[in-house]
Each structure stands twice: as structure tokens, then as C-alpha cells.
Amino acid sequence: xxxxxxxxxxxxxxxxxxxxxxxxxxxxxxxxxxxxxxxxxxxxxxxxxxxxxxxxxxxxxxxxxxxxxxxxxxxx
Amino acid sequence: xxxxxxxxxxxxxxxxxxxxxxxxxxxxxxxxxxxxxxxxxxxxxxxxxxxxxxxxxxxxxxxxxxxxxxxxxxxxxxxxxxxxxxxxxxxxxxxxxxxxxxxxxxxxxxxxxxxxxxxxxxxxxxxxxxxxxxxxxxxxxxxxxxxxxxxxxxxxxxxxxxxxxxxxxxxxxxxxxxxxxxxxxxxxxxxxxxxxxxxxxxxxxxxxxxxxxxxxxxxxxxxxxxxxxxxxxxxxxxxxxxxxxxxxxxxxxxxxxxxxxxxxxxxxxxxxxxxxxxxxxxxxxxxxxxxxxxxxxxxxxxxxxxxxxxxxxxxxxxxxxxxxxxxxxxxxxxxxxxxxxxxxxxxxxxxxxxxxxxxxx
Ligand code: SF4
Numbered sequence: 001x002x003x004x005x006x007x008x009x010x011x012x013x014x015x016x017x018x019x020x021x022x023x024x025x026x027x028x029x030x031x032x033x034x035x036x037x038x039x040x041x042x043x044x045x046x047x048x049x050x051x052x053x054x055x056x057x058x059x060x061x062x063x064x065x066x067x068x069x070x071x072x073x074x075x076x
Numbered sequence: 077x078x079x080x081x082x083x084x085x086x087x088x089x090x091x092x093x094x095x096x097x098x099x100x101x102x103x104x105x106x107x108x109x110x111x112x113x114x115x116x117x118x119x120x121x122x123x124x125x126x127x128x129x130x131x132x133x134x135x136x137x138x139x140x141x142x143x144x145x146x147x148x149x150x151x152x153x154x155x156x157x158x159x160x161x162x163x164x165x166x167x168x169x170x171x172x173x174x175x176x177x178x179x180x181x182x183x184x185x186x187x188x189x190x191x192x193x194x195x196x197x198x199x200x201x202x203x204x205x206x207x208x209x210x211x212x213x214x215x216x217x218x219x220x221x222x223x224x225x226x227x228x229x230x231x232x233x234x235x236x237x238x239x240x241x242x243x244x245x246x247x248x249x250x251x252x253x254x255x256x257x258x259x260x261x262x263x264x265x266x267x268x269x270x271x272x273x274x275x276x277x278x279x280x281x282x283x284x285x286x287x288x289x290x291x292x293x294x295x296x297x298x299x300x301x302x303x304x305x306x307x308x309x310x311x312x313x314x315x316x317x318x319x320x321x322x323x324x325x326x327x328x329x330x331x332x333x334x335x336x337x338x339x340x341x342x343x344x345x346x347x348x349x350x351x352x353x354x355x356x357x358x359x360x361x362x363x364x365x366x367x368x369x370x371x372x373x374x375x376x377x378x379x380x381x382x383x384x385x386x387x388x389x390x391x392x393x394x395x396x397x398x399x400x401x402x403x404x405x406x407x408x409x410x411x412x413x414x415x416x417x418x419x420x421x422x423x424x425x426x427x428x429x430x431x432x433x434x435x436x437x
Contacts, residue, residue: 031195033334036332036333048218048270049193049218049223050192050196050222053218053221053273054332055326058325060324065081068081069081
């Protein structure tokens, strides 16, 4: 129930505050009034109970991955 | 994600865990608070791989599991009311109440609709104005905003046959109860990623600043969890305690303001009863006066006697991290996912179900 699903935005309706996202090949209509930032096609949203609760910062995700790569290089 | 990187990280983590437990000359205990972490840790095999060095305990992070037995019975009483349709997330359907479950009530003729979101429940209400739709509002800070928005929309549209039984729970007050327990023997916390998307990092500062225990907010990929565990181990060796945000791609300092505003518009905090914990101050959400018309508890005042948990079930102890699921005498003998005794074996995020499905080794 608390499981959030990240999905890629493939359609947006800003007037009615919804978007269609695709996750694991499944498309679903979700609601976006909780997202303050602008949403664009190709963005990733975290969805919970039918509502997007956060936009995934792909730049941050890239930074995290880089940091992890660095950790993995260190000899313990 | 990146398999090569995961393997390298896992190697590093195992080495790090070994050197930390050598240094401290004891096993480390970490607690994952969120049920989705519990499942991810069991499923990925991390629990077993790290078990020589550390114990990964599960906490009160499954909303279905922490729902009080009396609240389950109240849901069943609603299901028996004529003209009422129960709308619920699927996880609640098989949770055993004192004398039945929603599934059993459905077989006896009750109308129960499984919904993916409260929005769906509201749409159902719009289409069936001759029926009373009661949505079961079970969940943490992540679910409450969606429920609040459905209630705000119902009010704006003038819908009067939609109401919500709010048994929502707030995570920080439960963490305080855990931390105040003198028997708690936890070196660090893996904090729930999606609850933190809403609440923000800052609300969890007290874990480190008031109780001196390190905490890290983690995402749900095995790689995220491994990162969080390394960040905790580093703090433990350095004798530091901070609440670190390990999920910056989604979690901010202040959280999702719109979501917090939605909760605040409709609900206010009140003391709530948790399975295993009893009453926790300001840990639940009740309707504000302006939205009292949508409160199912007030609209359908059914008499529900106080209910004790199922005989022999140790869910309360599991949720407080006092025992591991396989230490419950009923685990896998009497209680299985096919025939569950308690909610921890029913919910997909329940610790007992995770141990049963993936083993703990
Ligand atoms: S194994 Fe079953 S009876 Fe035991 S604590 Fe878990 S859910 Fe309850």
C-alpha cells in the first residue's frame, strides 16, 4: 500500500491536473495537483495512491550514482 | 539498476560491516522502519548476506499491520450496514478481524470495491448516488494527501454519499515511542523514503539530535538501501549521529508543501491507537470541523467493542522490533500467507509475509 511507483510521463493535461505515466509497460492516468514544479513529457514522477507525490530529480539521481561509484572504488 | 555497481557496493558493504562489527566487538542492529524496505531487504537477500555482522530488524512501517484490531472490526461493521459500499485498497481485504475479514463479509453479501486510489472511490460515489461509499483511509503521510484531496473535491462537487474512515497514522510520533523504549537496542534507523517525500528530511532530525541515534532516509532500490547502511555504519564508527538524506532525488528538507497543506486543510492530528503500541499521542488524523460531513465514523456511529489481537499472534512485538517474525510460535506453522492469523502475514509489506516469502537467510 505504501509502495510508490516511479513512472515516465507520456501525456500531460495541465488544465485538469493529470498525466499519463508508463511504468513497466503499463500506462496509467494519475493526478498531479501535488506537484509544484512544471512537468514535462519524459519526466519521472513518483506515484502513490493515484497521485504524483514527487518529481524525480534525474540530475540528483545521476549525482547519487556517481557518488556510489566512488564508494565502490574505495578499498575497505 | 546498475548490476556491476551493485555487486561492487555489496562487496564494499560486507567488508565495511565486518570491520565495523570487529571494531565494536559486537553485532550491529539497524531497524528499517518502512514495510517496503522490509520487503526489499528480504527479497534482495541483503538480510541474509549481512546477517553475520548485523541484524536488520523491522519496525512499525506497514500501515495495514499497525491498524488496531478494533478499527478492523469497525470496518467490518460498516461492511454489514445496508446500502453501504466499502471502498478500499486491496491490502485490507484479507486482514482478519475478530470474527471475519472483509473478504468473508463480501462472500456473505457485503459490497466491497477494491480501489487503486481514493479518487477512484470518489468517482464510484458520483456514479452510484443511491449508495453510501465509505473509503477506508489506511496509510501514512504518503496516502493522507490523496485522501484529503478526494474529500476536498467531494466538498467542491457537493457529493454527499462519500465518506472516509480515517485511521491514518503519522510516522514521527511512533518513532518517538520506539526511541523512548529503554529496551530498544538499535544502532541506527533506515527511514522511509516515500513518507519523507511528503514530510521532508527535517522532521526526522530529532532522532539524531535528541536521541543520539544515526538515521538515513533511503530509497527502495537495493543500491539505495546499501548506500543507507554504509552511511549508518560510517556514523556508528565515527560515533556521530545525524539524520542524513540518502534519497535526494526525491526528498527535500521541507517535503512536499502542497501535500502537507492538503492534509492540514482536511485533517488535524489526534491521539491514535496502534497495534502493539497502544495509544500514541498526536499520531493519527481526524477530520477538521469544516469537513466533518465526510467523517464515516461520525456518519455511521456503529458500536464496536474493544477487540484484542488474535490469540497467540505476536504482530505487536514484531512491529516494535522486540522479536523477529520467525520467533512467533505461530509463524509458518499455523500462520501462513494462505491462512494468516495476523496482518503482518497478510500485507504485502508485512514483516511476517516478507520473512515467509523470501526466507530470512
Ligand atoms: S507469524 Fe502470524 S501470528 Fe505470528 S506475528 Fe506474524 S502475523 Fe502474527
